[in-house]
Amino acid sequence: MPAPVRVAVVGAGGIAKACHLPALRSMAAAVEVVAVCDVDLEAARRMADDWTIPRYFTDLDQLLADQTPDLVIVSTPPSVHREPVIAALNAGAWVWCEKPPVLSLAEYDEIARHERAGGPYVSYVFQHRFGSAAQRLRELVANGALGRPLVALCNTLWYRPPGYFEVPWRGRWDTEGGGPTMGHGIHQIDLLLSLLGDWTEMVATAATLDRETETEDVSFAIVKFASGAIASVTNSLLSPREVSSLRFDFTHATVELEHVYGYHNANWRWTPSATADVAEASTWTPVEDESGSHQAQLRRLLDSYHRGERPAASGADGRRVLEFVAGLYQSAFEGRTVRRADLDSSNPFYRSMAGESPAEFADLLKPTKGDDHAQLRRPVRS
Template identity: 35%
Template sequence: MTRKLTVGVVGGGIGAMQIEAFRALPDLYSLEVICDIDASRVESLAAKHAIPNVLTDFDALIARDLDIISICTPSGLHFEQAKKALLAGRNVIVEKPFASSLAEADELAKVEQESGKRLCPIFQYRFADGLAQLQRLRERGLVGKAYAATVETHWRRLPAYYDNPWRGRWAKELGGCLVTHAIHNHDMLMRVLGPVRSIYARTATRVNPIETEDCAAAVLEMADGSFATLSVTLGSQEEISRLRFCFDGLTVESNHSPYNPGKAPWRFIAADPERQKVVDVAIAEVDPAPELYAGQFSRLHKALTEGGELPVSIADARPSLELITAAYHSARTGEAVRLPIGQDHPLYAGWLPPTARGRA
């Protein structure tokens, strides 16, 4: 019989989307507690989703006998709350970015190992049928040498979006469009093409009067020798996300859904009709599976109850923080930055600008 895992969610903003996913997996999870400093919001979520317990204090939450604590609070709180939950003997799910520096990511890896519990960063865009189809083609040897790729994260954020007191502020959100918006698409790029060798990036604040960047562009050299370009803006009148890959014998393009570009259908354009037939057959072999949060959580349940690899581990998610670190350093120095980034790098301990460090 499948063992249900008990869950407490802290943070009722993005946490509401996680709650929907947990509720969609009733045989796997029992959502026991919702915690938020906003008492009215937490009461409303509890009533809507029949969650039996409400709290407004994080320490009270991690004191509960729960299998998992899911952290959906403002970004600047993620590291400390994840660390406290691990030390309290709880498995942890944590929204992106799961830490505010590579140093914190490496510390969490040590705490995870010492605690005997497991930490799963959120990268829900990875779990979608279109991306799975591309991975199947790669397994079949139908994806040749990579040449170039483009990633567009063109979203729209109006001034009202920043009425929330932690958005658009370095110390609370830990960055702008590179951290809170494009991070998922850039993670998908690295899932497909592998590690980044170097990056040249530029950032600007052009759309709204905020502390952090809302436009960015970058050129990446990948470790396999291919190139990728990144384009990010929060000033697009039509919201899209698009990933396009040019391989030897195959061009691949994602759908344009801004918040789930990994879902099918994707376009797979082969070099000739015979190769196209083989590609189409391989794609058809991929059965639809739970996507986004439900996709990640269904795989997480298996890892926690049966053992094996997490759907996303700290090691899996760390390259996203390394790319952010390198992009900000390149934008500030005007120079290309080589990866990997070691402990001697000026931003290893944190990518926030000096004027933002230590601010509440």
Template identity: 45%
Template sequence: MSERNYRAAIVGTGGIAHAHAEALLGSGGRASLVAVADTDAGRAGDFAAKFGVARSYGGAEQLLREEELDVVHLCTPPQSHAPLAIACLEAGVTALVEKPPTLSLAEFDALIEAERRSTAHVATVLQHRFGAGAVRLRRLAAAGELGRPLLATCATQWYRDEDYYAVPWRGTWESEGGGPTMGHGIHQFDLLLSVLGPWSEVTAVAARRARSVDTEDVSMALVTFESGAAATVVNSVVSPRQTSELRFDYERGTVEVAHLYGYTDDDWTVTPAPGHDDLSALWAAGRAGGSSGHSGWLAAVLDALDQGEAPPVTAGDARRTMEFIAALYASAFTGERVRSGQITADSPFATRMDGTGTPWEKVRNP
């Protein structure tokens, strides 16, 4: 165990901040939650009292000015992620940013530039990469135990009603950056990308089928990878039977996980291909407890900081996922296949995820 104790703060004390606080309190003394901040000072005070935090502030500026911090957990609505992360980096404090990290690829590139100028780091909170099943799958794949990846399916089919979108910042391109592609399915397809590696091309559709929002409420994509594998990706907030599912078909077997908001090892199954029964034993040998929650992710962050390294998920890792999102939208709204690297700084889809505009907006404003 590291002898260092990292001084941490949380900015934004809404629902997801509770998971961050619990992870910090459960870190075994590796990190301490010393302060919180929220534009709603009363909510910040209530949150601080609940988790035994000594100090609360009415904003991040005062927090950064008055506290000596190692890391700040950014749990605010998406439109404030980039400016707050840049403020942390300029103060020499590592920023751990909830998903989506920025509203656009251009904003994310500005974040990368800020990191280059700083002694600190920025990392995106994509905790599903760090559950035991995902770690084991990547290890077995890298070791060649599964053979070549052939096919994958990735589905985030959730249900969010009109009351959910009554929160002012939800469902708009200006404040949330996108719909379920940006804010819901990102966990599953980020895990898909972390397993299958660099993607090559995306062909997609996105639509607004049922919710009175500016963004899409469903999207689907066909993705090819540099490895030769192909995958489908589905993102939805209109699906009454909610599920989060990933399936990977390799030469030597199929590996699957089905859950909702977080998985354990019990949620994974392995089906060996004929003649490869040893795969079941290989998988079982690595079984572990715990879930794909914030605690495992935080442990990986602290391990990296102990080694003087950038915490996971690094800016480079997250940029590949953000570029995938931009490519999906670009394909959906232009009707074209989009290749990796095609969305350059001068593309409208670099500055806004809706790029040249959505079909439904064009119908409303011909």
């Protein structure tokens, strides 16, 4: 059995306590948590005490020099992903970084230049693709057992009260990179893309209907895939009955998932078509029942680490969902169809999810009030 992987946690906030540290504790034989780092000394000290972590730091460079971790988990707010990820890679450590990966495609590509063949690599937290049912569905899509993908629905309908946005970094382009599309729906979108592959074009709209935020609080997109499939994608923070749902219609089956923040096999429904092989359909549901969790992704990340192979949700595989979000925002801002091929380095939405004019985009998202209905403003393009 290989020696335990030495792990450092950067960011002593809620996501580390709720998700990362429990996942690490569940794999105590495979990992050793050697240190925690946070700019808030007391927060770092409390986490070290509460989770029996031997050392705590406020300076990441010092932690990296003193502890030489094998893996660094970055669980800071989105605007504080880039620097610690690059620092850890440059120190030779693999990285597991919370979503959204970074604030732009440009930042993502900059980080990728600090990776090296065989590692270190950085993988991003998209845990929903790692549950048993999602893994089984991916196999069935790949081997053609379900037929061609035709129609998909992807909904993240969550609720965040007005007070949620009182946290200074939330709801701002420069610190969060977007609204529910970027920070919440990105999980379901990644799961959608991991199953259906590359998208080719989309048309979208977004608006700030009710919350005090410069980003959107709701977005919609119609998306075409290279396979020929068409999907609708909805993201909202205004929905009192919360649900995360996906539906896939293949030529031989409909596969549905409904949950909120995590799933097991019971959250999935498999419905064969009238022409499907019933005997084969009985094998579609996986025997193993693993949730789409941080623990599931961490276990696979450690396997990749020991093999020296690029992990899932990394490189081009991790970048695809950021391309999707950038394309959605550009389509919503410019009121036109956007192709995935448009998102090269010359595109302003490559450098920022709000393009060149975050203030103009923020103003556009707020509907004007007419006598009978609200209308979204569109920028005038010469």
